[in-house]
Amino acid sequence: MSAFKDIIKAIQNRFNGKMEETADGLSTDTAEQYLREARANQDKARLAVIDLNAKVKLKRKELDDLNTQVESMENKCRQAQEKGLTDLAMEAAGEIGNLRQQRDLVATDLKQFETFRDQQQTIFTKSEGDIKKVTSQLDRTRARKAIQESRASISASTGSSGKGLNSAMGALQRAEDTLNQKDAQLEAAEELDGQLSGKSLEDKFQAAGIGQNENYDAKAILESLSKK
Template structure:
């Protein structure tokens, strides 16, 4: 296969994938449109059934009229025979034969209408049942789609919230680290200031027992006792 044929095949494959993606994204909308098309088709079939039923009914009425006319002309033919009027009886018989021919044709037509009524009635009933099932399936599909969208939204929101919590925890950790570093710098600065003022040297001398010591409560109490003894 040449490179151009391969490219054309690849483009066709890509177009097919895009087409399938569009169909999948609009699946429910397509189903609803197909349902509306089916409803329209069933409505048209039901209207046709009504028309054929009406024609069947009219055909049956014509059959009944032909039967009545045939009986009437047969009676006239018999009456003519009873009176010995052979030619009139023959004409009446011809009329009966003509009407029977029309009746037989109408009977064929009525039977055809009757069969069409049965077929269409069965088809319309079946289509109604199928459309009812399709509507139920569409409603369940729409409900499931709504639930899945809600789940996706909830999952996204939860994931976002978790990410935000994680970001906040990280921010707190960084703030704490900065504060610890600031405290360390302040303590170092204070120690440096004490050393510069000689405070650190005096503290170390006192700790070594050298130099003046600040009077504590026990020293003050001992001094007061000594003063009291002197006064006595």
């Protein structure tokens, strides 16, 4: 019985103490280890409860057998009295006393076994419920952890993608700036080439009819004469 109590105590300690530590930050692997140990202890407790039930059944059978023996001996004692067999009746009465004493002892043992069995069955059932509850909590924790890891992975990938896009945009902008600068340089070069290879400033004035001396221009002279 002491061993059974130790098993139950071990199970309770696993949940009342260690699982609280798990809630404070121990890894799910550590929690799973505690859970495996608790299940192993629970399996031992199950065997202990089964053994208690077996002992209760044996005690009940022993008590039933003693009740049968007492009843049988009482009948024989009465028959001996009816026949006037006083000595035999007295001997039977003594045996009845012994059987009744044995029966009372077995009945007391049976009551103690049943009480202890019921107590341990209650503890075992509670521990079984605790194991299921912690198992469910562990499953939820694993699922939540997996979701968080997935979110972190997606966030990291998205962040890297965003950085990559920003880098690409920056590179394109720098390329555009370089091309714009090149276009401006080409236009300036073309203008300079045109100035160097074209007419002089005086030629341009003459082409525009600016600064010409009309006294020496034939056309101007003819026009002047025709007016006179």
